[in-house]
Amino acid sequence: MNPEWIASHTDDILAALIQHVQLLGLSLLFGLLIAFPLALLAIRWPRLYAPSLAITGVMFSIPSLALFILLMPLTGLSMATSLIGLTLYTLLILFRNIVEGLRGVSPVVCEAARALGYSRVRRLLQVELPIALPVIMAGIRIAAVTVIGLITVTALIGQGGLGQLFITGFTLSFTTPLVVGFVLSVLLAVAVDLALVGLLWWLTPWQRGRTS
Template identity: 85%
Template sequence: MNWDWVVSNSHQITAALLQHVQLVGLSLLFGFLIAFPLALLAVRWPRLYGPSLAITGVMFTIPSLALFILLMPFTGLSMATSLIGLTLYTLLILFRNIVQGLRGVSPIVREAARALGYTPARRLFAVELPIALPVIVAGIRIAAVTIIGMVTVTALIGQGGLGQLFITGFTLSFATPLIIGFMLSVALAVTVDLALVGLLYCLTPWQRGVH
């Protein structure tokens, strides 16, 4: 471990980490904005669930490098290429968990909300989503950790965050960038996961006494 290299390249390491965080955050945001309404439609019309799950599943199975290569003729070596690819990889996980979370809401609870005069929108946001939140957040946690690992692949098109350190290490046959990239990737995954657990804890106070 060459600490002199770490100190002299601290700006490069910081920039790579920030880009990694940006790619992860935006891909999760865009993925959720797509998966959430799709999940609502699948819950409302169950026949849509199978085809939607199949399509998102197929996209998830496409090798990441092949997907980025397919996108490059349209978006070039840009952040858009990375974001589109990473967003597509979040859809299966987010869609499936949102649907399962909403399906887990008891029909009795829904009927009670209707009896109290809740509109469908108010029932969704005030009753159904809070109950489904643990399952939804579990999906976000899985998607986040998955994407943190996948971001490194986008270094091959110049947008890889911490993946750039891996390329530097392999190119120079120099272990320090590899070690730093690995340590920061693991630290980021653990930090994001714990942050989501903490967020869920804050948003679901009624569950604290369950166990």
């Protein structure tokens, strides 16, 4: 470790960390915007579930570097290439957990809400989603940790966040950037996971009462 290198490259390290967080947040947001309506359609029309799961599964199974290279002729060496690829990798996890969470809501609860005059949208937002939230949040946590690791690969196409430190370290045969990139990646994954656990705790006060 070379503390002098870290001190002289603080701005670069911070910029890489910020880009990593930006790519993570945007890919999760876009993934949810796609996976949530797709999950609702699969629940409404069950025949859509198997093909949707198969398609998202195929996209998840494509090696990350190969997927980014496939996207490059369309979007070039841009953040769009990274975001599209990272978003595609979130879909399987998010779609599956959203469907499982909503399907896990007891029919008795749904019937009770319907008997109270809840509309379909109100029942979804105020009854089904809160009950399904722990399962959905578990999917978000898995997707977040997965994406944090995949972002480093996008350094090979000019993005990469903390992955840029790995490129620097390998190029210069210098271990300090490698160690800094590894430590920050691990700390970021832990921090994001703890933040999501805290968010779930805050959003589900009835769960706190049950476990206390």
